[in-house]
Structure formats: structure tokens, C-alpha cells
Amino acid sequence: MSEGLDLEAVLPQLMRLGTVFNRSQLVERAMAQVGLPVDRPGLTVLITLRMAGQPLRVGEIAARMQVAGPHVTRHLHDLERADLVRRVVDPDDQRARLVELTDAGDGAAGRYLGAVLGWFTGVVEEWSEEDRDAFGRLLGRFVADLQTRIEELD
Amino acid sequence: MSEGLDLEAVLPQLMRLGTVFNRSQLVERAMAQVGLPVDRPGLTVLITLRMAGQPLRVGEIAARMQVAGPHVTRHLHDLERADLVRRVVDPDDQRARLVELTDAGDGAAGRYLGAVLGWFTGVVEEWSEEDRDAFGRLLGRFVADLQTRIEELD
DNA sequence: TATTGTTATACTCTATAACTATA
DNA sequence: TATAGTTATAGAGTATAACAATA
Numbered sequence: 001m002s003e004g005l006d007l008e009a010v011l012p013q014l015m016r017l018g019t020v021f022n023r024s025q026l027v028e029r030a031m032a033q034v035g036l037p038v039d040r041p042g043l044t045v046l047i048t049l050r051m052a053g054q055p056l057r058v059g060e061i062a063a064r065m066q067v068a069g070p071h072v073t074r075h076l077h078d079l080e081r082a083d084l085v086r087r088v089v090d091p092d093d094q095r096a097r098l099v100e101l102t103d104a105g106d107g108a109a110g111r112y113l114g115a116v117l118g119w120f121t122g123v124v125e126e127w128s129e130e131d132r133d134a135f136g137r138l139l140g141r142f143v144a145d146l147q148t149r150i151e152e153l154d
Numbered sequence: 155m156s157e158g159l160d161l162e163a164v165l166p167q168l169m170r171l172g173t174v175f176n177r178s179q180l181v182e183r184a185m186a187q188v189g190l191p192v193d194r195p196g197l198t199v200l201i202t203l204r205m206a207g208q209p210l211r212v213g214e215i216a217a218r219m220q221v222a223g224p225h226v227t228r229h230l231h232d233l234e235r236a237d238l239v240r241r242v243v244d245p246d247d248q249r250a251r252l253v254e255l256t257d258a259g260d261g262a263a264g265r266y267l268g269a270v271l272g273w274f275t276g277v278v279e280e281w282s283e284e285d286r287d288a289f290g291r292l293l294g295r296f297v298a299d300l301q302t303r304i305e306e307l308d
Numbered sequence: 309t310a311t312t313g314t315t316a317t318a319c320t321c322t323a324t325a326a327c328t329a330t331a
Numbered sequence: 332t333a334t335a336g337t338t339a340t341a342g343a344g345t346a347t348a349a350c351a352a353t354a
Binding site: 057058059069070072073074090093094095096097 | 311312313314315316
């Protein structure tokens with residue numbers, strides 16, 4: 001059962017990774033780089049919009065964040081008041097609203113992502129190129145296979 | 155900048171992994187295998203005790219879970235009422251309490267871990283042995299380097 | 309009648325502060 | 332006086348239900 005041993009080693013590592021992410025103030029430190037008083041879910045909205053590269057409807061933001069709609073609505077209020085996003089009526093459907101980043105909002109999201117990216121660069125910069133490539137490949141595959149398996153359970 | 159490209163690919167994967175973990179009801183599904191009405195933090199207490207392999211003090215459980223003390227105290231109440239843990243006075247220090255799993259508690263934690271482990275087995279069982287080994291090695295290294303870097307920031 | 313979004317409310321998880329008992 | 336744990340309170344994040352407006 002050498003298989004079993006491999007997996008029993010991986011599982012605690014994944015749990016540890018989750019702990020490191022959630023509790024080590026990685027997020028808080030990167031948010032400090034943003035230089036604006038945005039809370040965590042608000043920042044997630046900004047990142048979602050920046051990664052989309054285009055204005056999104058409220059429901060679409062909620063879907064991409066995998067949260068319920070009202071949660072997005074609530075934080076859009078704060079973001080709009082801070083002039084980080086704009087809400088405009090969707091010309092194709094008067095019921096819907098398109099949310100777009102202001103320049104300030106786009107800059108904030110960019111600074112956050114840049115900080116996190118620079119941080120990961122530091123973590124693996126002493127790795128060999130082979131190891132970096134292999135890690136990227138295997139991690140991508142793992143996440144994809146995991147997601148497939150989850151969807152199969154439904 | 156081939157480095158940059160590698161990292162920019164890894165970062166979204168990690169974010170995606172976090173999302174999959176937190177929102178895909180992986181935890182809820184595994185908890186269903188437990189067959190007992192234990193909530194999530196309560197289950198974390200049971201897992202912590204099982205992985206320790208010995209009774210732990212309340213403060214030690216909180217440290218391993220990386221949460222504040224009162225959080226553990228609160229859930230120990232429910233767990234004790236459900237007969238999943240026992241609290242006994244530490245013979246070495248009358249102030250402290252040792253928390254130990256009952257047979258039912260140990261079984262519950264075991265069933266949960268077995269479900270998750272079996273699930274991961276399914277995800278990577280079609281991988282080559284080389285890929286599995288490499289993934290385990292690189293993931294472990296990544297988490298360790300990440301933690302080191304975080305500690306350096308303090 | 310179905311869908312988009314909002315408002316109002318409630319629940320889960322975790323933190324901080326104040327307190328008790330033992331050292 | 333310091334430490335282990337508990338009780339009480341507060342906050343962040345997210346969900347559900349009820350509602351409004353448009354399709």
C-alpha cells in the first residue's frame with residue numbers, strides 16, 4: 001500500500017495549506033498594500049471584476065464568487081460610496097445592473113494581486129525551473145480532477 | 155519572463171483550490187459519512203484529538219486549531235453532551251483539563267478522515283506513480299516554504 | 309409568470325474582555 | 332502574580348425569505 005502512504009502525506013499538507021491561507025494574515029498583509037480601507041469581501045468583488053476584464057451583472061459576480069446574491073449587493077454599496085465601482089443599468093435588460101470598476105477600483109485590485117503574486121514569486125524563486133513547471137502542472141491537474149469529481153457527485 | 159507566466163498560472167489555481175475546498179460541500183459530504191450531528195468546528199476538535207493520538211489540554215487543542223481558547227471551550231460542551239469526548243482533570247496540574255476521545259468520538263473522526271482520504275484516493279488514483287510522488291513532494295515543499303516566509307515577515 | 313436585484317433578518321464561526329480557580 | 336479555563340459579549344461573513352421592478 002505505498003499508494004496509501006502517499007495520500008496520507010498529502011492530506012495533512014492540504015489541511016495545513018488551508019490553515020496557512022486562512023490564518024496567517026496573508027490576505028491582511030496584501031490588503032495593506034492596497035492602501036484603501038476595503039474589507040475582504042469587498043476586495044473579492046474588485047478582484048472578480050478585474051479578472052473578468054469587463055463589467056459584470058450582480059448575479060454574475062455572485063456566481064463567480066460562489067456566494068448568494070444579497071451578499072454582493074450589500075458590499076456594492078460600500079464600494080460605490082468609496083468610488084471603487086459604478087453601477088449602471090444594463091442597456092439590454094432594464095432589470096439588471098452592470099457593475100464596472102472605476103480607475104481607483106481597478107488600481108486597488110491590481111495592487112492587491114501584484115502583492116500576492118510578488119509574494120509567491122519569492123516563495124518559489126529558488127526552486128529549479130523543472131520543479132516550478134511540474135508544480136504548476138500537477139496543481140492545475142489536481143484542482144481540475146477534484147472539481148470534476150465533485151461535479152460527478154451531484 | 156517565463157517565470158512570471160508560471161506563477162501567474164499557479165495563483166489562480168490556488169485561489170480556485172481554496173474555493174473548491176470551502177464551497178463545494180466537500181466538508182459537508184464527508185460529515186454526512188460521520189453519521190452524527192456534529193458541527194464543523196466540533197468535528198475539527200475531534201480530528202485534532204485523533205491526529206494527536208493522545209488526550210490534549212484545552213489550550214493545546216486551541217493552539218493546534220489556531221483559534222482562541224473560548225472557541226474550543228464552547229464546542230467541548232456540545233461534544234461532551236454527545237458523549238464524543240471526556241474532560242478529566244490533569245493529574246499534573248489541577249487547573250488544567252485533559253480532553254480525550256470516547257470510542258464514539260474516535261470512530262466519528264476516523265470515519266470522517268476515511269471519507270476524505272478515500273475521496274482523494276479517487277482523485278489521483280489514475281495518476282502515474284511518478285506524478286503522485288512529485289505532487290506530494292512539491293506540495294509539501296511549497297507549504298513549508300510558504301510558512302517559513304510568513305514567519306520571516308514578523 | 310419568471311427573473312434581477314434589493315431589503316431585512318438570522319445563523320455560523322471566531323475574537324476579546326472579564327471572571328474563577330489553581331499554581 | 333501568573334496561568335488554565337470558562338462565561339459573556341461582539342464582530343465578520345454569508346444565507347434565506349420577502350419584496351420590488353422589469354421581462
